[in-house]
Amino acid sequence: MSLPSNAEANRRDEVLRVAAQLFARKGFHATTTRDIAEAAGMRSGSPFYHFRSKQEMLKTAIIEGVAAGQLRIEAALAGCIDPEQRLRTLIRTHLGNLLESGCDVPLLLYEWQALDASERTEVACATDRYQQVWQDTLDQLVAARRIPQGHATRLWLFGMLNWSSQWYRPDGGCSLDQLANEAADLLLRPSAAPSPPP
Amino acid sequence: MSLPSNAEANRRDEVLRVAAQLFARKGFHATTTRDIAEAAGMRSGSPFYHFRSKQEMLKTAIIEGVAAGQLRIEAALAGCIDPEQRLRTLIRTHLGNLLESGCDVPLLLYEWQALDASERTEVACATDRYQQVWQDTLDQLVAARRIPQGHATRLWLFGMLNWSSQWYRPDGGCSLDQLANEAADLLLRPSAAPSPPP
DNA sequence: CCTACCGATCGGTAGG
DNA sequence: CCTACCGATCGGTAGG
Numbered sequence: 001m002s003l004p005s006n007a008e009a010n011r012r013d014e015v016l017r018v019a020a021q022l023f024a025r026k027g028f029h030a031t032t033t034r035d036i037a038e039a040a041g042m043r044s045g046s047p048f049y050h051f052r053s054k055q056e057m058l059k060t061a062i063i064e065g066v067a068a069g070q071l072r073i074e075a076a077l078a079g080c081i082d083p084e085q086r087l088r089t090l091i092r093t094h095l096g097n098l099l100e101s102g103c104d105v106p107l108l109l110y111e112w113q114a115l116d117a118s119e120r121t122e123v124a125c126a127t128d129r130y131q132q133v134w135q136d137t138l139d140q141l142v143a144a145r146r147i148p149q150g151h152a153t154r155l156w157l158f159g160m161l162n163w164s165s166q167w168y169r170p171d172g173g174c175s176l177d178q179l180a181n182e183a184a185d186l187l188l189r190p191s192a193a194p195s196p197p198p
Numbered sequence: 199m200s201l202p203s204n205a206e207a208n209r210r211d212e213v214l215r216v217a218a219q220l221f222a223r224k225g226f227h228a229t230t231t232r233d234i235a236e237a238a239g240m241r242s243g244s245p246f247y248h249f250r251s252k253q254e255m256l257k258t259a260i261i262e263g264v265a266a267g268q269l270r271i272e273a274a275l276a277g278c279i280d281p282e283q284r285l286r287t288l289i290r291t292h293l294g295n296l297l298e299s300g301c302d303v304p305l306l307l308y309e310w311q312a313l314d315a316s317e318r319t320e321v322a323c324a325t326d327r328y329q330q331v332w333q334d335t336l337d338q339l340v341a342a343r344r345i346p347q348g349h350a351t352r353l354w355l356f357g358m359l360n361w362s363s364q365w366y367r368p369d370g371g372c373s374l375d376q377l378a379n380e381a382a383d384l385l386l387r388p389s390a391a392p393s394p395p396p
Numbered sequence: 397c398c399t400a401c402c403g404a405t406c407g408g409t410a411g412g
Numbered sequence: 413c414c415t416a417c418c419g420a421t422c423g424g425t426a427g428g
Contacts (some may be wrong), residue, residue: 159357160358164353189387
């Protein structure tokens with residue numbers, strides 16, 4: 001038995017990176033393993049030295065993308081206590097995870113349908129963790145009457161944000177900071193006056 | 199020259215219907231023309247008697263799906279004046295367009311990427327019309343201070359609603375009426391008191 | 397990681 | 413609309 005060498009691991013990461021970007025841009029089924037090989041500077045059979053199958057590339061890309069996004073969220077949230085500020089930070093960071101170039105492994109939101117049942121279960125574990133901190137923050141804001149109650153609020157919110165990958169263009173003259181604040185303003189009610197009514 | 203017979207047109211509609219449903223459920227690239235033929239009770243080459251290519255089936259399905267949804271929206275909105283009520287009706291009807299079974303030709307939100315440039319232009323004409331009535335209603339609600347200003351409000355709203363196709367399950371114990379009202383409540387501020395402050 | 401290749405499947409067509 | 417078929421391409425593998 002031998003552990004993978006550093007060089008080998010780096011090549012594997014490179015394959016994963018280009019695969020994830022192609023999956024994000026063209027979709028899983030519209031991307032061929034030959035596309036991936038070419039983008040990684042390899043011959044057509046070589047990606048299969050690193051991954052058993054195209055589906056395994058997808059599963060790994062989804063899970064690593066979510067994990068990387070989760071790390072960025074935890075870092076951005078460090079030391080942030082106020083629920084409104086936490087929500088704004090979550091929204092801004094999530095938009096970055098979705099839209100900002102330089103994401104080595106982008107979030108792949110729509111491609112999980114190409115996975116089979118057991119792979120979906122693995123992916124669900126990663127996404128459940130990603131959503132937990134959102135739910136906690138939303139619960140606090142409901143308690144503070146900054147947003148209305150509702151079963152689906154977290155899902156509505158993810159929808160708002162995730163759909164931006166269908167329309168956002170970096171050259172559109174609207175920064176992610178602006179967009180993030182606009183989205184938060186759409187959800188948040190003004191905070192109640194500090195003194196109660198007579 | 200001969201016009202298509204009724205029987206021929208009916209078969210074409212049947213091909214389109216099953217193609218649209220397969221595209222919606224599995225995605226364009228994961229659906230084969232043989233899947234479509236089988237679902238329509240034909241042999242593998244026969245769909246091409248009605249459509250020049252698989253892409254033409256997709257383009258037609260998208261445009262007809264949007265047009266059918268548009269008709270349902272116009273019918274539901276007839277005689278409805280109040281902006282809040284109009285928004286609630288738009289949301290409820292759009293969720294029906296997305297999620298309700300019995301949609302012969304469902305809305306295909308994500309598959310337009312498989313089209314080429316000229317086909318996308320045709321699709322854009324149909325979707326622009328679909329969005330116009332939404333924008334008008336949102337503008338009225340901004341003027342009435344029921345929702346905050348923002349460049350992207352219509353896009354946030356469509357995101358909220360469209361993402362529901364990723365998580366909504368009809369047996370989940372939540373009706374579309376409930377969901378629609380919850381979504382509207384998330385957006386709408388309470389209307390201002392009728393008398394102005396001193 | 398490359399060379400060389402395989403079996404399967406795909407979109408699409410000719411001819412009737 | 414069916415039969416019969418084609419050329420291209422696909423995911424994946426054996427052997428080195």
